[in-house]
Amino acid sequence: MKKEYLIYKLSDEVKNSCKIPREAFGEYGVKRGLRNEDGSGVLVGLTNIGNVIGYERDDDGTLKPSAGKLYYRGYELNDLVEPLLHEKRFGFEEIAYLLLSGQLPDEEELAAFRELLNDNMLLDHRTTVNIIDLEGSNIMNILARSVLEMYTYDPNPDDISRDNLMRQSIELIAKFPTIIAYAYNIYRHSVQGRSLHIRHPLEGKTIAENFLYMIKHEDYTELDARMLDLLLIIQAEHGGGNNSTFTVRVTSSTRTDTYSSIAAGIGSLKGPLHGGANIKVVNMFHHLKEYISDWKNIDEIDTYLYRLLNKEAYDKSGLIYGIGHAVYTMSDPRAVQLKKLAGELAKEKGREEEYEFLKLIEQEGVKCVTAFRKSTKPVCANLDFYSGFIYEMIGLPEEIYTPIFAMARIVGWTAHRIEELNFEGRRIIRPAYKNILSPKAYVPLSER
Template identity: 85%
Template sequence: MRKEYLIYKLSDEVKNSGKIPVEAFQEYGVKRGLRNEDGSGVLVGLTNIGNVVGYDRDADGKLRPCPGRLYYRGYELDDLVTPLLKEKRFGFEETAFLLLSGGLPDKEELAAFRELLNDNMPLDHRTIVHIIDLEGSDIMNILARCVLEMYTFDHNPDDISRDNLMRQSIELIAKFPTIIAYAYNIYRHSVQGRSLHIRHPRENLGIAENFLYMLKREHYTELDARTLDLLLVTQAEHGGGNNSTFTVRVTSSTRTDTYSSIAAGIGSLKGPLHGGANIKVVNMFHHLKEQIKDWKNTDEIDTYLTRMLNRKAYDKTGLIYGIGHAVYTMSDPRAVELKRLGGELAREKKRSDEYEFLCRLEEESIKCVTAFRKTDKPICANLDFYSGFIYEMIGLPKEIFTPIFAMARIVGWTAHRIEELNFDGRRIIRPAYKTILDQKAYLPINER
């Protein structure tokens, strides 16, 4: 039997053996995607780190949509972002300190923490060689492999004491920007034929500015750097239930090492239904800019969006990327903040027409999706609807959109890992699966 045919036969067998009727989930009370019938998430854990609020509950227990709210250690995201915008200062390091420790730093603590991160940004020369060897590979995969490689350089990799977990967390937060910047520079050299420059991080720059510097962005503006910094702030944490953070918590519950757990989180975030969605939105936006002639004509916009929903236009998936969220109903607070940031940056880059078109697309997409689904349930744009366009205006390439998401979310991942391993009476996370297949009698090989 030819090997190619055997692969096909095995795959064809799975088509039937792996099929589970949709109605069976309801019959056995299984929460598909760990979602309740009312759309809320199945409660599987408790956390003091982040809180994602997309609805309130009435006295009778029914869900009531509300404007989205996101809390970091009890502080609402907008309360953290607004002072940064007003004072025109960088806030990602302050946010990382808050999420890791539970409290906001004073000036002296923040300065020391920034210095600690800067001290840990340079890479071991063996990691740099490893990145060069992987030239041309997907940058999320390079990031995961570099994280796994850090295990071999760690003098105490398996220790899960709180002090050691904090040390490892700080090193990972500091090294993610350097790994991503180096990986992209090498990708650009090997795939695009550009000259290769490796820049060491500078001691006097924070994470956002250092990242732009290491990417060899010669002429980034102060607003570019502050906008990237605030993008990192808004993506640093999103509760324990998002797929990648839950992956980190599940693997951490086995007491595996930090590097294995974080690599698993990276693999989860890479998926197009999670962190990879920002690229889907950007590609769709470029398509719509070409297909819709009058960006101010809502009738033309609605007609094309409806064709997309009917699987007759664009990629014919029936989706408008960046619209809708598993938790948020009336608004995604991260999208609200990015929309505010995007307007200022668009004016600087002289791309206000595109920004206004994107805002109009948000409004019309929500209207079209609501009409298409014939529902009165509120729906909103999510983080990805604006993040990709903002990355583009800063001058960042698509290849690193999702890695930047990881660069921010490593803060939340490590905070949740520490919390998971800090609980009293730790138990492995082990939900149940029920088989619905009947038992079979074994047949000897000669009778098959």
């Protein structure tokens, strides 16, 4: 039997071996995707870190849609972001301190923490060389491999004491921007044939400033850097139930090393249904700009959006990317903030017309999805709807959109790992799967 045919035959047999009737999940009381029938998540753990609120419950337990809220260590996201916008200062390091420790730092603590992160941004020379050797690879994969490689250079990689976990967390938060920037510059050289530039992070600069410097040298504005800083803050944490953070907590519950656990989280975030969704929105927006002639004509916009939903246009997925969320109903607080930021940046970049068009896509997209699904549950624009547009206006390439998400979310991942390994009564996370296949009688090889 030819090897190529064997692969086809094995693949074809999977069609039958993987068949599980949809109704069987209800019959056995299985919560598909760890979701309840009303759309809420199955409660699998407790946390003091992030809190995601997209609905309320009536006295009878019925879900009631509400304006979305996101809390970091008990502080509402808006209360953390608004002072930064008002004072026009950088805040990602401050939020990282809060998420790791549970406390907002004072000025002295913040200055010391920023210096500590800055000191740890440089990579081991061997890591830099290995990134160069991985030219042309997917940047998320390079990030995961580089994280696993850090295990080799860590003098105490398997120690899960609180002090060692904090040291590893700070090093990961500091090194993610450098790994991503170096990996992109190698990609730019090997795939696009551009000049190779490896710029080391500068002292006294924030993570957002240093990242833009390593990617773009001096080709960025102060507003660009502050927008990136706020994007990092908004994406730093989203509760323990999102797929990548849950992946980190599940792997951490086995007491594996930090680098293996974080690499697993990176693999989860890479998926197009999770961190890769922002690229989907940007590409869809480019398509809509080309195929909708009048960007102010509501009827034309609605007609084309219904074509998307009917799988008649664009990628025929039946989706309007960036509309809808598993938890948020009436609004996603991250999207609300990003919408304002996008407007401010659009003025500086002379892209107000595109911004107004994107707002109309959001407005009409919500209406069209609700009507098309004939659902009483409200839908809203999510984080991804505006984030890609902001990245694009800053001048960042789409190859690093998802890696930037990881650059932000490493803060939440490490905070949840520390919590998973330090609360009382911790146990390995081990849910159950019901096998519904009837027993079979063994058939000897000669009789098959």
